[in-house]
Amino acid sequence: AKTLRLILGDQLNHHHSWFNKKDNEVTYIIMEVMQEQQYVKHHIQKIIGFFMAMRNFAEELRNEGHQIIYFRLDDEDNQQNFKENLKNLIEKLSIEKFEYQLPDEYRLDQQIKEICENLEIETQVFDTEHFYTSREDVKDFFKGKKQYLMESFYRDMRKKHHLLVDNKLEPFGDKWNFDHENRKKYDGKYPLKAPLLFKKDVSDIVKLLDDLKVDYFGNIKPKEFPYPTSRKEALKVLKYFCDELLPSFGRYEDAMLKEHHTLFHSCLSFSLNLKMISPKEVVDQVIDTWQANKKEIDIAQVEGFVRQVIGWREYMRGIYWDQMPAFASKNYLDNKTKLPSWFWDGKVKMNCLKYAINNSLDHAYAHHIQRLMVIGNFALLIGANPNEVDAWYLGVYADAVEWVQITNTRGMSQFADGGLIGSKPYVASANYINKMSNYCSGCKYDKNLRHGDKACPFNSLYWNFYIKHEDKLKKNARIGMVYRLLEKMDKSEIDTIVNQGNHYLSNLNSL
Ligand code: FAD
Numbered sequence: 001a002k003t004l005r006l007i008l009g010d011q012l013n014h015h016h017s018w019f020n021k022k023d024n025e026v027t028y029i030i031m032e033v034m035q036e037q038q039y040v041k042h043h044i045q046k047i048i049g050f051f052m053a054m055r056n057f058a059e060e061l062r063n064e065g066h067q068i069i070y071f072r073l074d075d076e077d078n079q080q081n082f083k084e085n086l087k088n089l090i091e092k093l094s095i096e097k098f099e100y101q102l103p104d105e106y107r108l109d110q111q112i113k114e115i116c117e118n119l120e121i122e123t124q125v126f127d128t129e130h131f132y133t134s135r136e137d138v139k140d141f142f143k144g145k146k147q148y149l150m151e152s153f154y155r156d157m158r159k160k161h162h163l164l165v166d167n168k169l170e171p172f173g174d175k176w177n178f179d180h181e182n183r184k185k186y187d188g189k190y191p192l193k194a195p196l197l198f199k200k201d202v203s204d205i206v207k208l209l210d211d212l213k214v215d216y217f218g219n220i221k222p223k224e225f226p227y228p229t230s231r232k233e234a235l236k237v238l239k240y241f242c243d244e245l246l247p248s249f250g251r252y253e254d255a256m257l258k259e260h261h262t263l264f265h266s267c268l269s270f271s272l273n274l275k276m277i278s279p280k281e282v283v284d285q286v287i288d289t290w291q292a293n294k295k296e297i298d299i300a301q302v303e304g305f306v307r308q309v310i311g312w313r314e315y316m317r318g319i320y321w322d323q324m325p326a327f328a329s330k331n332y333l334d335n336k337t338k339l340p341s342w343f344w345d346g347k348v349k350m351n352c353l354k355y356a357i358n359n360s361l362d363h364a365y366a367h368h369i370q371r372l373m374v375i376g377n378f379a380l381l382i383g384a385n386p387n388e389v390d391a392w393y394l395g396v397y398a399d400a401v402e403w404v405q406i407t408n409t410r411g412m413s414q415f416a417d418g419g420l421i422g423s424k425p426y427v428a429s430a431n432y433i434n435k436m437s438n439y440c441s442g443c444k445y446d447k448n449l450r451h452g453d454k455a456c457p458f459n460s461l462y463w464n465f466y467i468k469h470e471d472k473l474k475k476n477a478r479i480g481m482v483y484r485l486l487e488k489m490d491k492s493e494i495d496t497i498v499n500q501g502n503h504y505l506s507n508l509n510s511l
Pocket residue numbers: 264265266267268269270272273305308309312313314316366367368369371372376393394397399400401404405406408409412413
């Protein structure tokens with residue numbers, strides 16, 4: 001039967017079994033549509049990264065002999081949404097069967113199901129053949145549990161897939177987790193490497209977006225677009241990571257530095273999330289590199305990385321499918337504060353936030369600890385509305401697709417799920433930021449002060465947060481220590497801190 005197969009922008013999996021065979025009866029459709037530019041305001045580099053990767057993917061498939069229809073955003077017959085475009089094509093090409101791959105986003109999953117229900121032809125859905133796990137695996141694994149402990153899922157994955165375990169399924173290095181060895185400030189012992197950048201000219205797509213008045217934000221150098229946008233380039237990023245960065249990945253995983261925004265991180269999330277490469281090939285290549293270089297690379301570096309990919313990444317996806325759509329409106333702490341304006345222009349004096357926000361605006365990237373312990377930490381301490389926090393994170397990062405963004409943001413970072421993902425809120429005062437970075441030196445604020453003109457806002461906001469949420473947090477055994485410290489504090493000291501915190505809360509735009 002004449003078949004139409006839909007490929008979404010984050011389904012660029014060259015190894016999918018769909019492509020094993022060339023078939024004149026099958027036409028593939030890939031489309032740039034306004035619908036996807038508008039559900040949230042995106043960073044310009046995110047939009048361009050997706051478009052370039054989609055265009056390259058279409059070109060590669062066409063060169064291999066597949067029949068491809070590609071809608072550019074400015075094509076005349078582009079109706080700018082999936083529904084109309086599909087309807088028109090099915091009619092025009094006399095299509096008898098429609099096929100698609102499981103969308104990873106709830107919104108699109110619903111939409112395409114609905115489109116199928118209204119079609120009069122046969123439809124069929126296929127797996128994306130990308131992840132280690134199915135949508136339901138995490139849900140089944142944690143059936144009946146109140147908290148979803150990532151570590152137990154991760155160990156199960158190691159055993160199930162025989163990764164970094166011996167024949168008796170015991171972990172290499174005699175430990176499942178080397179996290180406590182992986183929390184070093186950058187001390188200069190291992191030299192930093194520049195990230196691998198591609199520097200492509202994307203001026204034509206910038207012009208396209210401007211001509212069509214697409215509403216975007218963030219910065220771009222149109223002649224030096226850095227992202228990998230083909231499988232070939234994604235594989236180069238993977239090789240560069242294995243050769244140059246893996247030897248120090250775990251050690252400095254939580255470190256932050258003014259002078260360097262990627263440190264030893266892989267920068268693979270964009271390539272992975274668009275499925276240009278698979279988690280299995282990433283993990284296999286990392287483990288092979290380690291096995292061939294055990295003298296230079298120790299297990300702690302490799303285990304730390306493997307945990308992120310087979311643990312956190314698969315776990316977050318499973319939580320998403322278990323918890324959506326209710327997850328998207330969770331707000332356990334009832335937070336309502338509006339995000340300050342400098343989230344969009346980077347004009348903030350607090351040094352740590354200045355670097356973390358400007359990294360995000362300049363590169364559509366920030367590494368995990370900047371996202372979690374600087375930006376997310378601040379948003380939670382001010383009681384930011386999780387809807388706004390989600391929209392910002394979903395827009396700003398090139399790797400942001402909802403299944404992995406919302407679970408990290410609303411769940412892990414904002415505690416809006418009340419502790420399903422993290423057993424306590426990820427909040428910290430200046431002490432932590434100073435321990436892990438060099439941001440505090442040269443900052444307008446003093447990391448050691450809790451009140452007074454120069455007091456670091458993180459300090460008063462930190463105590464304010466715990467005081468405000470005492471009823472919900474005091475009973476949490478992992479937080480007991482904080483409340484014991486508060487009980488020992490002088491009443492007048494507490495009042496001064498609270499006043500200081502409230503002063504900052506009323507002046508968020510001028511921090
Ligand atoms: P590396 O540090 O090199 O890690 C390797 C890979 O592990 C990543 O590419 C990623 O695929 C995976 N990984 C690491 N941590 C996580 C995690 N917590 N959850 C899922 N996968 C993980 N990641 C996204 O891909 N998209 C997002 O939109 C996103 N939003 C986030 C929002 C917040 C508030 C937080 C705290 C984290 C978010 N993350 C997100 C997770 C993580 O920060 C990024 O995956 C990582 O920074 C990407 O950079 P990298 O490829 O250099 O990662």
